Amino acid sequence: xxxxxxxxxxxxxxxxxxxxxxxxxxxxxxxxxxxxxxxxxxxxxxxxxxxxxxxxxxxxxxxxxxxxxxxxxxxxxxxxxxxxxxxxxxxxxxxxxxxxxxxxxxxxxxxxxxxxxxxxxxxxxxxxxxxxxxxxxxxxxxxxxxxxxxxxxxxxxxxxxxxxxxxxxxxxxxxxxxxxxxxxxxxxxxxxxxxxxxxxxxxxxxxxxxxxxxxxxxxxxxxxxxxxxxxxxxxxxxxxxxxxxxxxxxxxxxxxxxxxxxxxxxxxxxxxxxxxxxxxxxxxxxxxxxxxxxxxxxxxxxxxxxxxxxxxxxxxxxxxxxxxxxxxxxxxxxxxxxxxxxxxxxxxxxxxxxxxxxxxxxxxxxxxxxxxxxxxxxxxxx
Numbered sequence: 001x002x003x004x005x006x007x008x009x010x011x012x013x014x015x016x017x018x019x020x021x022x023x024x025x026x027x028x029x030x031x032x033x034x035x036x037x038x039x040x041x042x043x044x045x046x047x048x049x050x051x052x053x054x055x056x057x058x059x060x061x062x063x064x065x066x067x068x069x070x071x072x073x074x075x076x077x078x079x080x081x082x083x084x085x086x087x088x089x090x091x092x093x094x095x096x097x098x099x100x101x102x103x104x105x106x107x108x109x110x111x112x113x114x115x116x117x118x119x120x121x122x123x124x125x126x127x128x129x130x131x132x133x134x135x136x137x138x139x140x141x142x143x144x145x146x147x148x149x150x151x152x153x154x155x156x157x158x159x160x161x162x163x164x165x166x167x168x169x170x171x172x173x174x175x176x177x178x179x180x181x182x183x184x185x186x187x188x189x190x191x192x193x194x195x196x197x198x199x200x201x202x203x204x205x206x207x208x209x210x211x212x213x214x215x216x217x218x219x220x221x222x223x224x225x226x227x228x229x230x231x232x233x234x235x236x237x238x239x240x241x242x243x244x245x246x247x248x249x250x251x252x253x254x255x256x257x258x259x260x261x262x263x264x265x266x267x268x269x270x271x272x273x274x275x276x277x278x279x280x281x282x283x284x285x286x287x288x289x290x291x292x293x294x295x296x297x298x299x300x301x302x303x304x305x306x307x308x309x310x311x312x313x314x315x316x317x318x319x320x321x322x323x324x325x326x327x328x329x330x331x332x333x334x335x336x337x338x339x340x341x342x343x344x345x346x347x348x349x350x351x352x353x354x355x356x357x358x359x360x361x362x363x364x365x366x367x368x369x370x371x372x373x374x375x376x377x378x379x380x381x382x
Contacts, residue, residue, distance in 0.1 A: 001296060001299075001300070003299070003303060004303075005069060005303045005306060005307065006069060006073075010069055010070065010073060013050075013070055013073055014073045014076075014077060016049065016050075017049075017051055017073060017074060017077050018077050018081070020045075020046070020049055020051065021077060021078065021081045021083060021086075022081070024042065024045060024046075025042070025078075025081065025083045025086050026081055026082075026083060029082075029083045029085065029086070029209060032085050032086070032208075032209035033085065033208040033209045034208075035209075036201050036203075036208055036209070036211060037085075037164055037165065037201065037209065037210075037211040038085050038086045038089055038165070038209055038210070038211070040123065040165055042086060043089070043090070043093070043120035043121075043123055043165075044119060044120035044121060045120070046090060046120055047118065047119050047120030047121075048120070050063060051074060051090065052090065052093060052094065052117075052118070052120045053093065053094060053098055053114075053117045053118045053120075054066075054070055054071070054094065055094070055098060055099075055102060056098070056102070056114050056117060056118040057114070060110060060111070060114035060115050060118055061114070061115045061118040061119060062114065062118040067310070068095075068244070068306065068309055068310055069306065069310070071091070071094050071095050071248065072248075072251050072306055074087070074090060074091060074094065075087065075091045075095070075248055075251040075252045075255065076251055076252070076255040077255075078090065078091070078252065078255075079251075079252040079253075079255035079256040079258075079259060080255050080256075080258065080259045081259075082256075082259055082351055082354070082355060083209070084207050084209070084210065084252075084256075084358050085207060085208070085209020085210040086209065087252060088161060088207065088210050088252070089123070089161070089162050089165065089210060089211075091248050091252065092124065092125070092126075092161055092162055093117075093123065093124045093162075095244055095245065095248035096126060096241070096244075096245045096248065097124035097125065097126050097168075097170055098117065098124065099241050099244065100126070100170055100186065100228060100237060100241060101113060101114065101117070101124075101170075101228070103229075103237075103240075103241075104186070104228050104229035104237055105228060108225070109188070109225070109226075109228075113168060113188075116167070117168075121167075122167040122168055123162055123165045123166050123167050123168075124162065124166060124167075124168050124169075124170070125160055125161060125162035125163055125165075125166035125168070125169045125170070126160075126169070126170045126171075126172075127157040127160050127163075127169050127170070127171040127172065127189075127215055128140070128157070128172045128238070129157060129158055129159045129160070130142065130155065130156060130157055130158060131156060131158050134368070135367055135368060135371045137172060137181075137184065137235060137238065138180035138181045138184070138235070139180075140155075140172055140173070140174060140184065141155055141174070142154070142155025142156065142157065142171070142172070142173045142174060142217065143155060143173060143174050143175075143177055144173035144174065144175050144185065144187060144222070145175075146175075146224070147221075149223065149224055150221045150222055150223050150224060151173070151175070151187060151221070151222045151223075151224065151226075151227075152219055152220065152221055152222075153171075153173060153187070153189075153195070153217040153219075153220040153221075153222055154217055154218060154219060154220070155173070155217050156214065156215060156216045156217065157171070157214070157215040158202075158214045158215075159202070159212060159365075160212065160213050160214070160215055161210060161211075161212055161365075162210075162211060163198060163201075163211060163212060163213025163214070163215060164198060164201050164211035164213050165211055166191070167190065167191045168188055168189070168190060168191075169188070169189040169215065170186055170187075170188055170228060171186065171187050171188070171189050171215075172184055172185075172186060172234055172238065173185055173186075173187055173234075175231050175232065176231075176232060179232070181235040182232050182235070183232065184232070184234035184235040184238075185227060185228075185229075185230075185231045185232060185233070185234040186227070186228040186229060186234040186237060186238075187222050187226050187227055187228060188222075188226045188228055189217075189220070189222060189226070190226070193220060193221070193222065194220070194221065195217060195218045195219050195220030195221065196215070196216075196217060196220050197215070197216040197217075197218070198213050198214070198215060198216075199213055199214030199215065199216060200213070200214060201213055202214065204361070205357055205360065206354070206357035206358040206359070206360055206361060207358045207361055239316075242316065242319065242366075242367070243309070243314045243315070243316055243318075243319035244309060244314075244319075245366050246319040246320060246322065246323035246366050246367065246372075247302075247305055247306065247309060247314065247319050247322055247323070249323050249326075249327065249362055249365065249366045250302055250305070250319075250322040250323045250325070250326035250327065251302065251306075251326075252362070253323075253326040253327045253329070253330040253359070253362045254295065254298055254299060254302055254326045254329065254330065256330050256334070256355060256358070256359060256362075257291070257295055257326075257329055257330040257333040257334060258295055259355065260333055260334045260337045260352055260355050260356075261288065261291050261292060261295065261333060261337060263337070263351055263352055264288065264337035264340055264341065264352065265279070265288060267340070267341055267352075268284050268288070268340055271342075278340065284340060287336050287339075287340065288336075288340070290336075291332075291333045291336055291337070294329055294332075294333070295329070295333065298325055298326055298329055301321075301322065301325070302322055302326060305318055305319065305322045316375060316379075317375055317376050317379035320367075320371075320372040320375040320376055321372070321376055323366060323367070323369075323372055324369045324372035324373065324376070327359075327362040327363045327369060328363065328369065330359045330362060331359055331360070331362075331363060334352065334355055334356045334359050335356065337352050337356075338352050338353065338356045341353075
């Protein structure tokens with residue numbers, strides 16, 4: 001079914017990014033997976049071509065484009081090209097972190113940070129999760145106590161995407177430990193601050209090219225000028241952007257499922273068993289037909305969610321449904337596709353094997369799918 005969400009301008013942008021990935025990312029992704037990190041200068045090259053921080057206003061060096069459909073194209077094409085390390089880092093910058101700065105930074109903060117972000121010279125991360133705290137943000141333990149003209153931070157974060165590469169880390173802290181949600185604030189940590197230590201680049205079962213780190217804060221002095229927005233409003237800020245974050249995850253997940261299906265269709269047409277292509281067996285046809293139908297149905301729903309976001313009308317429960325549905329579908333489709341590859345599907349050299357492992361994380365980050373079910377259940381009055 002033809003998608004009506006995108007214009008000719010969007011299609012041209014998609015082709016341009018597809019060429020960029022083919023030249024700058026796909027040939028090198030294996031090296032990045034071995035290294036456990038994407039090279040920093042790739043973000044600068046992406047920015048040179050208009051693929052980074054598109055929403056930064058022109059006066060700060062950006063394009064001033066706030067059309068999320070361009071963001072969606074980047075997420076889809078990175079997933080289709082199976083370069084999740086770079087794709088996740090780029091969408092984290094554009095879809096998740098940047099909106100906090102555009103919405104809540106002061107003019108002085110924007111002058112300091114946005115030009116570097118628009119050039120791909122300042123890479124972003126957001127630090128919420130702690131060793132003992134996942135989705136329950138109100139229980140974070142990292143504190144930020146006022147001392148003269150600075151905050152003194154103590155605590156730690158874990159599972160931080162872009163944690164090694166990041167120059168600016170939007171960090172959730174407790175400025176009032178006696179409060180739960182109302183005690184949370186956001187501060188921006190900068191590379192090189194004394195008392196800010198990065199731990200190891202965590203070894204994951206998938207998405208090896210995406211750096212994921214532990215962060216440690218020991219009497220870290222952060223200027224009060226690095227407070228983002230108002231004290232005690234951090235939880236509200238975080239919640240306000242979760243719908244877009246979860247939609248971004250859903251977009252990549254569905255595109256990854258589509259990529260896996262396309263690869264498997266090619267494989268089953270060529271691989272033979274018992275004198276015929278394995279795609280000719282009824283089980284193969286039925287399984288792949290199921291995958292195709294489910295992807296098409298969910299694509300229509302996802303495009304409706306993108307349209308709602310553009311209109312400022314995407315609710316928390318709708319975003320939760322999209323994230324939950326698309327990531328679960330991604331897991332089902334890639335599992336079926338791996339099965340149809342037989343023993344080769346279990347070999348790391350085959351793209352379907354890597355896609356299957358990479359997919360497992362999407363049901364966890366951005367809020368686990370159990371949390372998504374809770375959000376949807378509460379929306380039903382339960």
